[in-house]
Amino acid sequence: MPLVPYNELLKAARHGEYAVGAFNIFGLEFLPAILEVAEEEKSPVIMQINPVHFYLSDLPEYLSYVKSQIAKTRIPVGLNLDHGKNRDIILKGIRDGFPSVMFDGSQYPYAENKTKTREIVEICKPIGITVEAELGTLNDEGLELTKDNQNLLFTDPDKAAEFVNETGIDGLAVAIGNAHGFYKGEPKLDFKRLKKIRDKVPVPLVLHGGSGIAVADFKKAVSLGINKINIYTEMSASASMMMKTLLNAQEKPADFPASLYKVRLAVKEVVREKITIFGSCGKA
Numbered sequence: 001m002p003l004v005p006y007n008e009l010l011k012a013a014r015h016g017e018y019a020v021g022a023f024n025i026f027g028l029e030f031l032p033a034i035l036e037v038a039e040e041e042k043s044p045v046i047m048q049i050n051p052v053h054f055y056l057s058d059l060p061e062y063l064s065y066v067k068s069q070i071a072k073t074r075i076p077v078g079l080n081l082d083h084g085k086n087r088d089i090i091l092k093g094i095r096d097g098f099p100s101v102m103f104d105g106s107q108y109p110y111a112e113n114k115t116k117t118r119e120i121v122e123i124c125k126p127i128g129i130t131v132e133a134e135l136g137t138l139n140d141e142g143l144e145l146t147k148d149n150q151n152l153l154f155t156d157p158d159k160a161a162e163f164v165n166e167t168g169i170d171g172l173a174v175a176i177g178n179a180h181g182f183y184k185g186e187p188k189l190d191f192k193r194l195k196k197i198r199d200k201v202p203v204p205l206v207l208h209g210g211s212g213i214a215v216a217d218f219k220k221a222v223s224l225g226i227n228k229i230n231i232y233t234e235m236s237a238s239a240s241m242m243m244k245t246l247l248n249a250q251e252k253p254a255d256f257p258a259s260l261y262k263v264r265l266a267v268k269e270v271v272r273e274k275i276t277i278f279g280s281c282g283k284a
């Protein structure tokens with residue numbers, strides 16, 4: 001079916017008490033893996049592209065190909081620009097065909113993040129583009145967490161409510177102990193904080209940095225109001241490990257297409273595992 005808007009996907013997830021998996025694509029390797037699994041499991045899904053991967057394709061051509069593949073499925077699929085860090089990238093994303101964007105102003109102080117996010121919403125809303133934004137700082141540096149730096153880094157529930165009300169965003173990415181890439185040590189999510197944010201914020205909540213979070217923690221996060229979970233690192237790692245294993249096992253020069261196909265199967269299993277945990281299987 002044709003693309004389904006971000007808001008519709010997340011509204012259904014909120015109503016059904018599950019999370020939609022948002023998986024990064026960048027070429028022709030992960031795209032069929034994700035769509036195939038979502039169809040097999042009758043699960044809604046979101047495809048995302050991070051600007052760090054724009055160099056791998058001609059973006060307008062690539063997006064029209066992605067949309068053509070989405071249109072062939074019988075499941076609800078969204079398409080989102082992931083981590084647009086400035087206005088120019090957001091504008092390029094919209095021009096090239098994204099129906100929804102994430103503006104990431106989390107590197108700015110609170111007031112500046114709020115102003116910049118509101119400016120993006122003012123551009124996007126009138127043309128029907130949804131906006132996800134982020135408040136707080138993901139612990140990507142793997143800092144040892146204390147009460148003091150948690151209060152500094154993590155999303156503040158009161159500020160979150162104000163941020164959402166004053167910007168008009170459609171989804172809020174929270175920082176509650178989650179991080180991009182591989183976690184240094186066990187990730188510890190601040191569920192009390194998540195619940196407070198949920199109680200104060202009227203829009204769906206998003207968890208970035210889903211690779212490496214324990215099954216029970218995912219389930220708890222979903223039960224406390226997370227309706228979208230981003231996954232990239234685990235797919236990338238699984239694809240790389242499969243390629244390494246295949247290359248090591250082959251004595252002759254590698255059969256690259258056959259290897260790519262096996263990589264696709266490895267990525268499918270990561271996606272299947274995640275959407276099963278997120279509770280979205282059978283919801284399409």
Ligand SMILES: [Zn+2]
Binds near residue numbers: 083180208209230
């Ligand atoms: Zn992210």
